[in-house]
Amino acid sequence: MNHTGARCRAPSPAQYRPSRTSADGETSLHANARAAAGGLTWLRWSGAILVLSLAGAAPLAHATGCPAFTPPPDPPRASPPVRPYVRLDAAYPDRAEMPLGVGHIRPAHDYLWGWQERVRLPLHAAPRGEVKGFIHDGWLQPGPPGDAAPWVPLGTEGLLETAYEAPSFLVLERRADGWVHFRFGPPGEDAGQGTAWVHECQLAGHVPPLRFESWAQRLLSPEISPLYFRSAVPHRLRAAPQPDATVLAVVAGSHHLEPLEVRGDWMRVIVRQPSDYCASGTMAVVTREGWVKWRSPGKGPWVWYYTRGC
Numbered sequence: 001m002n003h004t005g006a007r008c009r010a011p012s013p014a015q016y017r018p019s020r021t022s023a024d025g026e027t028s029l030h031a032n033a034r035a036a037a038g039g040l041t042w043l044r045w046s047g048a049i050l051v052l053s054l055a056g057a058a059p060l061a062h063a064t065g066c067p068a069f070t071p072p073p074d075p076p077r078a079s080p081p082v083r084p085y086v087r088l089d090a091a092y093p094d095r096a097e098m099p100l101g102v103g104h105i106r107p108a109h110d111y112l113w114g115w116q117e118r119v120r121l122p123l124h125a126a127p128r129g130e131v132k133g134f135i136h137d138g139w140l141q142p143g144p145p146g147d148a149a150p151w152v153p154l155g156t157e158g159l160l161e162t163a164y165e166a167p168s169f170l171v172l173e174r175r176a177d178g179w180v181h182f183r184f185g186p187p188g189e190d191a192g193q194g195t196a197w198v199h200e201c202q203l204a205g206h207v208p209p210l211r212f213e214s215w216a217q218r219l220l221s222p223e224i225s226p227l228y229f230r231s232a233v234p235h236r237l238r239a240a241p242q243p244d245a246t247v248l249a250v251v252a253g254s255h256h257l258e259p260l261e262v263r264g265d266w267m268r269v270i271v272r273q274p275s276d277y278c279a280s281g282t283m284a285v286v287t288r289e290g291w292v293k294w295r296s297p298g299k300g301p302w303v304w305y306y307t308r309g310c
Helices: 028-045 200-204 215-219
Strands: 103-107 120-124 131-136 139-141 160-163 166-174 179-183 195-199 210-214 227-229 235-238 247-251 256-263 266-273 286-293 303-305
Touching (some): 210 215, 247 286
Antiparallel strands (some): 266 286
16 A cells, blocks of 8 residues: 555455464464453453442452552543544654554453543553552543642543544553553653553453553454555565565555564565555556564554555
8 A cells, every 4th residue: 555645435354354363373363352351351360359430430459469549539520621633643654753662552342432531540650650640531630649730631642543533542661560651642742751651450440441452463453454564665575584585575655465474573464566455446466475574673563554444
């Protein structure tokens, strides 16, 4: 797909996505189903008890060993003032070098319209660190419990669009012990501002439940459109997932990628050049299969998709 092309319609995933396999041999469809229920399965395994109020407030402690926190007083009013619905969109060419981290925080199951306005989460300064603020139903309190800092509207300027007009919290780092470093404010702010840590058990115990989804899981998902390289520079399609493997083709210009498998920084794909996704009529398309490098530590994914279709 030519990433300068216009958007046209929402994707129909079943028509172009074959079954995909992760490094452990599990098909992507099974992996997505397992991941969607992963938080709840983990909670049952750990012997967790969810304590939910009729108002849907986040529980004080979601699971055995899960960090507890004292929720703040309610914000000044139920809903923050209406603000322009602005969020990051990685599909635009001028954002080709924007770092996208390692994944995102999203609803555990289906995307819910306005879900970010129902979020109630503590903002930890560091893994196992003190609570430095709260997100509460579309409001942000930038201060620890008992602090007199005023509530301010959370806004969506720091969120990333990952489905049709559906934003997510961008995850900068995910630790093996379950702590997730995420962005809730726009990029470009001072270090430490606009980002915080939260534990995955706090996400799973949320109402509605949230979860971390890695970019490998998301990009292999049948829910999204085909992929394309974010940068317009030529990329090499190789015969194996190695930097010195035989070059099968150069991917440049109009193209799209149908992902089949991920192994570390490498993705096995079917490349179609030029892209015929959403194209009208017939056209001559060259199809090849091979491996491309799809991510790097500083930038995150080199590939992306159109969240609103074409």
